[in-house]
Amino acid sequence: MRLRLALATAASLALALSACSSDVADDDGAEPASGASATPEGPWTFTDGSGEVVELAEVPTRIIAHAPAAAALISYGIRPVGIYGDESVDTDPNLDGVDLTGIEILGEEWGSIDVAKASTLDADLIVADWWPAEKAHSGLENSVKAKSKKLAELAPVVGPSQGGSILNLAEGYEDLAESLGADVENSQGAEDKAAFEKARDAFAAAMADKDLTALAVSPTADLLYAANPEFAPELLDFTEWGLQVVTPDAPDPDFPYWENLSWENADKYQPDVLLIDSRSFEEAKKTVAAQPTWTSIRAAEAGQLIEWPAFWLHTYADYADALTKLTADLADVDDTIGD
Template identity: 35%
Template sequence: MPSQSRLSRPTRRGLLAVGGALGAGAALAACGGNDKSAGGKAEKASEKSGPWSFTDDRGTKVETKAFPKNIVAFTGTAAALYDYGIEVKGVFGPTKGKDGKPDVQAGDMDISKVEIIGNVYGEFNVEKYAKLVPDLLISNMWEKDVLWYVPEQSAKKIYQLAPSVALWASNTNMEKALQRHAELAAALGADLKAKKTADAKARFEKAAARLRAAAKAHPEIKVMIGSASDNLFYVSLAKMSADTLYFQELGVKFVEPKVDAAGFFEGLSWENVGKYKADVIMMDNRSAVLQPKDIANKPTWAGLPAVKAGQVVPRTTEPIYSYDKCAPVLEDLAKAIESAKKVS
């Protein structure tokens, strides 16, 4: 699952964040896209009127008296909507790095045009949120009925300010998650028949076929899903996240760790990092976790066969669920498997 801070006493949700099983003006909301948008121009919220409704992945029929204009969303979800031409007014979750540049989860969004309600795990400025006069709150869901990056301690206050929409990032696969995000975008005014969206979907389907073929041609290649912290190396269970479950359904062979009570991953001490044999290692690419360059001096890591063979690739742990952003994820994994040597 997602991440943006290291907690000294992580709760179950915090562990998912750290381990990674698996982040303006008054009418900014659902207005049209620009050249970078995958979906082309969306219908402006100001041009829509009357009541609005959408049934989310909790099974909740979310209703508003007027078409949502002021949307606040988890950064990755906002980035997906942006690719369909839907802009939000505020975001929460990993958005801006210490260098001021957009976090990987911000996608193509211009982060200077959104209000950042919270930038790290556990941070959500309720006062800033209220000042935006939100019509709708949108986030991913890794555990049933729990919106990602909405802090438990202030959730009640937050939910009182606007209706919320939750879409699964686990308990589903990437293909279905993409469909649901597209359906939400369409409900908010996106044109799913726009050329950019159609082209992106075609690219995704082609990439999925390529990954299936690569997995079939190289059944001997085993992939490990990793995420690093100072004290532990987390090995994730593929079926628990929408992206890796889909890769598994396409035929990719994954290491299967003995997961913790939450069911997402197994935490290994660095002296035990070689517990599982793998030919390719997919490493969590989120800003809150250590990257391969940060752990290069750890002997047990450096000694892994996949590391010595140079078969370590980034994993987009929290995909931006638009076809435009997911197609390259499949292409990169297909390429890694196609070129990998059996080393374990």
């Protein structure tokens, strides 16, 4: 249950990131529905994140997608007929700047999908991330209401797997879009990917000049949660590109996403910079102000706090924006503060 809650809120609480707007442009509605102009001949096969190979006689054209998956597909010109999200489409960072004209909204709260409405859309494919730890697609996990889970009976469900890098998702949706007939080369998605590569190279170049260590945290009134990068793909990516994210040595065995630090032990790790969970960034700043031991972390004392885009990134466009912001935020950070 705790696991479920965290994952659900992971995607749904990243309100503070509205500044990172995606630049997925409005295509003036000129794009034919579902990219149908280029729909290739069937049969169609796709290997789902679960490893299962889904085979259909025709290439699917009427797609229902989870919000982040929809954002990715739309960037390649594949327009779903319906979407369901974990929060309001107005606040979901994944949908920021995405044109939803003509798309049916089937759910705006985690665990709740209007299956009756979905059944009228005549869908032939459902697209959502696959969560290997829970062996389920987003929105269809164990603790979701049985009524909402009936969505899976309408059409086959596919999606790339969550895993060691955000790029698993970004590349997975690119492949999926291509199989559905998208002209990937000449899409917004291709521009996003180029922007992402540029942003990543700039990030890596900036990190190469420094010797930065970071700790990703989520502070609350009674405990300081230190994130375990093993379960936060963007943190593994940052480490790969030169920002050393600390791996806590004693994650909670029941909930290995975090090591729970009592405020007495706030100074256990001494990074150069603290990455603060974007889902509660503003709240966290107030919370830590009341904690006498917060400044026992030297990075906190030095004010080296930046926002960590936590657990929500899916697309090249959002990743490009997030990395550009991180690179800027990290530009003035002193790399001699931590151990």
